[in-house]
Amino acid sequence: MSQLLPHKPADHPVIATGRVGVLIVNLGTPDAPDPGAVKRYLKQFLSDRRVVEIPALLWQPILRGIILNTRPKKSAHAYAQVWTPDGSPLAALTQGLTGAVQAELADSHVIVRHAMRYGRPAIATQLDALVAHGCERICVMPLYPQYCAATTASVLDDVARWVMATRRLPALRTVPPWHDDPGYIAALHRDLSRQIAALDYAPELLMLSFHGMPERTLSLGDPYHCHCRKTSRLLAESFAQSHPGLRLETTFQSRFGRAKWLEPATDASLVREAQAGTRRIVIAAPGFSVDCLETLEELGIRGRDDFIGAGGTHFAALSCLNATPDGVNLTTALIRRELAGWL
Structure with a gap:
């Protein structure tokens, strides 16, 4: 065996x-x-x-x-x-x-x-x-x-x-x-304040542009619109303390297709502000963690053209948080x- x-x-x-x-x-x-x-x-x-x-x-x-x-x-x-x-x-x-x-x-x-x-x-x-x-x-x-x-x-x-x-x-x-984390709001406030202080002009308006979504998503229960609005409200409260003369507005960019999207639209708002007499603005995109096509080209290039072309004189697209401290x-x-x- x-x-x-x-x-x-x-x-x-x-x-x-x-x-x-x-x-x-x-x-x-x-x-x-x-x-x-x-x-x-x-x-x-x-x-x-x-x-x-x-x-x-x-x-x-x-x-x-x-x-x-x-x-x-x-x-x-x-x-x-x-x-x-x-x-x-x-x-x-x-x-x-x-x-x-x-x-x-x-x-x-x-x-x-x-x-x-x-x-x-x-x-x-x-x-x-x-x-x-x-x-x-x-x-x-x-x-x-x-x-x-x-x-x-x-x-x-x-x-x-x-x-x-x-x-x-x-x-x-x-x-x-x-979207409403105190650390996030504080980081945005510090970073945007730093960039605004480095400008050679005092802006009248800080436009907060978020990526748009079809309006239908809101009616279906997507919390995105509410999250964006809360971020804007908390930022506005911070800036009211540090920049009391600065107005903040919330807009939505990157419309695509024929469906109705969240409003007001960023591009239309830039033109409307210039036509209404706003001459000096800055625009930021707090919904983007790092800069990309939508912030650098859509806001920084086309947004500038829209605003200056409609009568504005000073425009700056502020950077995202990126890999800053x-x-x-x-x-x-x-x-x-x-x-x-x-x-």
Whole structure:
């Protein structure tokens, strides 16, 4: 009778464990400022049912037959005006913010990565990488202060698809919206005040421009409009103390399509203010964590043209928080709060 030998398992790679990961997720960007790259990006973006809530049977022929054959060239021109040696501003600034937050969390041995909901690096790719580095707990931070189904929920949809396709799953948390967080309001107030103080003129108006959404989303229960309005109200209270003569107005930009969108519209408001006699304004976009096409080109270039063309004399588009000390400290504080109990 032969002797039974103990079973020797096949060689398997060592699985790293015990780490905590953070994934910061922004909207996304084309890989290059050319029509081909923009078309690939827009196809993914505008095919998201959270972004365009029209039945696919009606929407896809319009998207593929008209929009993807006309819009990419125009959008590529806009991207080319703000493209940097490091690529898209949104991509470069999101990466810079991620690196700065990683440095702040280095003492906690947390691994911080970034992903894009549309384009690269993809959410699934970065989640796989965090797991491969031993992250058994991962906190996902959609980089949107105000909750919207078209942004925050779309990120969580993509995370859910990764969950459904993955065998070895980490524990997951998400950072909630921070539209009324005192630290966010204070960071915005400090940063915008600093930029206003550096101007060579005293503005009459600070316009707060948020990304627009179809008005229908409000009636369906999306809290986005309320979140934007609360951010504006809290900022107005702060500026009333520090800049008592400065007027604040809230507007919504980036209208798309024929549906009725949240109002007042930023472009129309700029023209109306100039025609009404406002000569000196500044505009800020507190709903964007880092600068991007919508802040640099839509507000900084086209917004300036709208206002000056209608009779205004002084215009400045203020920067987002980006990876400034206020931006990094705020982002790190929000993440540390959600990691309580994990570190």
